Amino acid sequence: xxxxxxxxxxxxxxxxxxxxxxxxxxxxxxxxxxxxxxxxxxxxxxxxxxxxxxxxxxxxxxxxxxxxxxxxxxxxxxxxxxxxxxxxxxxxxxxxxxxxxxxxxxxxxxxxxxxxxxxxxxxxxxxxxxxxxxxxxxxxxxxxxxxxxxxxxxxxxxxxxxxxxxxxxxxxxxxxxxxxxxxxxxxxxxxxxxxxxxxxxxxxxxxxxxxxxxxxxxxxxxxxxxxxxxxxxxxxxxxxxxxxxxxxxxxxxxxxxxxxxxxxxxxxxxxxxxxxxxxxxxxxxxxxxxxxxxxxxxxxxxxxxxxxxxxxxxxxxxxxxxxxxxxxxxxxxxxxxxxxxxxxxxxxxxxxxxxxxxxxxxxxxxxxxxxxxxxxxxxxxxxxxxxxxxxxxxxxxxxxxxxxxxxxxxxxxxxxxxxxxxx
RNA sequence: GGAGAGAUGGCAGAGUGGUCGAAUGCGGUGGUCUUGAAAACCAUUGACCUUCACGGGUCCGGGGGUUCGAAUCCCUCUCUCUCCGCCA
Numbered sequence: 001x002x003x004x005x006x007x008x009x010x011x012x013x014x015x016x017x018x019x020x021x022x023x024x025x026x027x028x029x030x031x032x033x034x035x036x037x038x039x040x041x042x043x044x045x046x047x048x049x050x051x052x053x054x055x056x057x058x059x060x061x062x063x064x065x066x067x068x069x070x071x072x073x074x075x076x077x078x079x080x081x082x083x084x085x086x087x088x089x090x091x092x093x094x095x096x097x098x099x100x101x102x103x104x105x106x107x108x109x110x111x112x113x114x115x116x117x118x119x120x121x122x123x124x125x126x127x128x129x130x131x132x133x134x135x136x137x138x139x140x141x142x143x144x145x146x147x148x149x150x151x152x153x154x155x156x157x158x159x160x161x162x163x164x165x166x167x168x169x170x171x172x173x174x175x176x177x178x179x180x181x182x183x184x185x186x187x188x189x190x191x192x193x194x195x196x197x198x199x200x201x202x203x204x205x206x207x208x209x210x211x212x213x214x215x216x217x218x219x220x221x222x223x224x225x226x227x228x229x230x231x232x233x234x235x236x237x238x239x240x241x242x243x244x245x246x247x248x249x250x251x252x253x254x255x256x257x258x259x260x261x262x263x264x265x266x267x268x269x270x271x272x273x274x275x276x277x278x279x280x281x282x283x284x285x286x287x288x289x290x291x292x293x294x295x296x297x298x299x300x301x302x303x304x305x306x307x308x309x310x311x312x313x314x315x316x317x318x319x320x321x322x323x324x325x326x327x328x329x330x331x332x333x334x335x336x337x338x339x340x341x342x343x344x345x346x347x348x349x350x351x352x353x354x355x356x357x358x359x360x361x362x363x364x365x366x367x368x369x370x371x372x373x374x375x376x377x378x379x380x381x382x383x384x385x386x387x388x389x390x391x392x393x394x395x396x397x398x399x400x401x402x403x404x405x406x407x408x409x410x411x412x413x414x415x416x417x418x419x420x421x422x423x
Numbered sequence: 424g425g426a427g428a429g430a431u432g433g434c435a436g437a438g439u440g441g442u443c444g445a446a447u448g449c450g451g452u453g454g455u456c457u458u459g460a461a462a463a464c465c466a467u468u469g470a471c472c473u474u475c476a477c478g479g480g481u482c483c484g485g486g487g488g489u490u491c492g493a494a495u496c497c498c499u500c501u502c503u504c505u506c507c508g509c510c511a
Contacts, residue, residue, distance in 0.1 A: 047480040050480060056491070057441075078491090367471095
């Protein structure tokens with residue numbers, strides 16, 4: 001959620017930046033500023049009425065104490081008007097606040113100045129390409145065929161137990177999953193992150209805090225009976241650990257990492273996008289979250305990008321980094337880098353990580369602040385990224401490392417898998 | 424699932440109709456003392472909205488009510504804890 005004070009002081013800048021998303025926001029922002037104006041003038045009017053009313057009550061109390069009952073009772077009559085008036089103003093104020101809030105939540109984050117304007121993935125900027133496309137023989141197979149051939153993943157079994165998009169990993173497939181999770185977590189620990197095991201179901205306040213609600217309501221699994229949401233990413237519980245807190249300045253930056261399964265309804269997806277491991281309802285991911293001072297956030301974003309790139313290099317995967325254009329970025333992000341690995345047998349790029357700086361957009365909702373040097377509280381910046389999402393990494397590993405002899409496991413993973421080849 | 428208790432400042436914990444944004448202790452910060460530290464002592468220490476400022480207002484789990492006046496009384500919701508039951 002954008003800060004009203006920001007919109008007030010930098011109206012034109014906000015409009016310009018939102019235009020990078022191909023969003024015409026000036027009307028909404030004007031409405032917001034008008035409501036904010038109303039809110040403030042209404043509030044000061046209400047405050048004045050309440051101040052007078054408080055004053056009278058004190059005097060009445062004093063009169064009763066002095067035994068001047070008649071005078072006190074006479075004074076009571078005067079409060080009736082004030083009471084009436086304050087009630088009216090309060091009702092009005094609540095309406096204004098609701099209207100303001102309803103408008104505010106419709107505005108996405110303002111893209112950073114360096115983010116390119118654009119409508120869709122077509123306009124994303126390719127920042128860096130690492131490695132080369134592996135040369136595979138003409139009979140190379142896509143990962144779903146390899147998974148079947150080596151009995152690594154049973155998609156049919158998942159359909160029987162749950163439905164499409166819920167694969168069952170078996171044998172070396174399951175062990176490879178576990179190895180990847182451990183490898184990623186260990187690498188994150190080495191980079192200074194603290195490991196967490198958060199809940200996999202969250203309440204509505206948490207969903208709102210990180211911005212999934214109300215924006216992505218339909219994309220989350222919701223348990224009506226208990227009013228809980230299955231997490232679409234560990235970002236939600238991890239970041240919400242710090243909801244409604246004032247972090248000590250010297251404790252920043254806070255760095256945390258967690259492995260969790262992620263649940264997504266993926267309503268509306270179809271075709272080759274959902275084949276095999278490309279898009280699932282349940283998948284595994286190791287996430288990193290950073291909370292820091294505003295002046296540090298873009299440095300930390302670069303750090304995260306370097307860290308995630310390092311993971312992919314250790315796995316020997318050919319990948320590229322994209323800086324998303326305004327229109328392709330998530331609702332809550334100010335700048336996002338996507339990491340895509342090359343899927344040799346499918347001949348396409350697959351997204352395996354998304355690293356974003358949310359600036360104060362989430363912390364404003366979360367009421368996540370720190371105490372600055374001048375002793376005042378100030379909103380933190382929040383960032384997160386996948387390090388990494390497993391299914392597409394697995395897909396690329398299987399496809400790119402296949403040969404007639406089987407599938408070669410990257411050296412860095414062998415200590416975690418306990419085997420170096422699938423055959 | 425059954426029974427009971429509770430929700431107050433960073434934490435612990437008083438407060439049962441006005442002088443309570445709230446005792447006290449711990450913690451934090453500043454100081455005195457000390458070669459330094461500890462101890463002791465003194466002072467200070469919640470958040471939010473609004474104002475250039477002075478000031479004003481809101482907040483004692485959420486919402487509603489009674490009253491001139493509510494942390495305190497009433498209704499309601501949510502959550503937590505304890506005991507019993509069930510159970511990984």
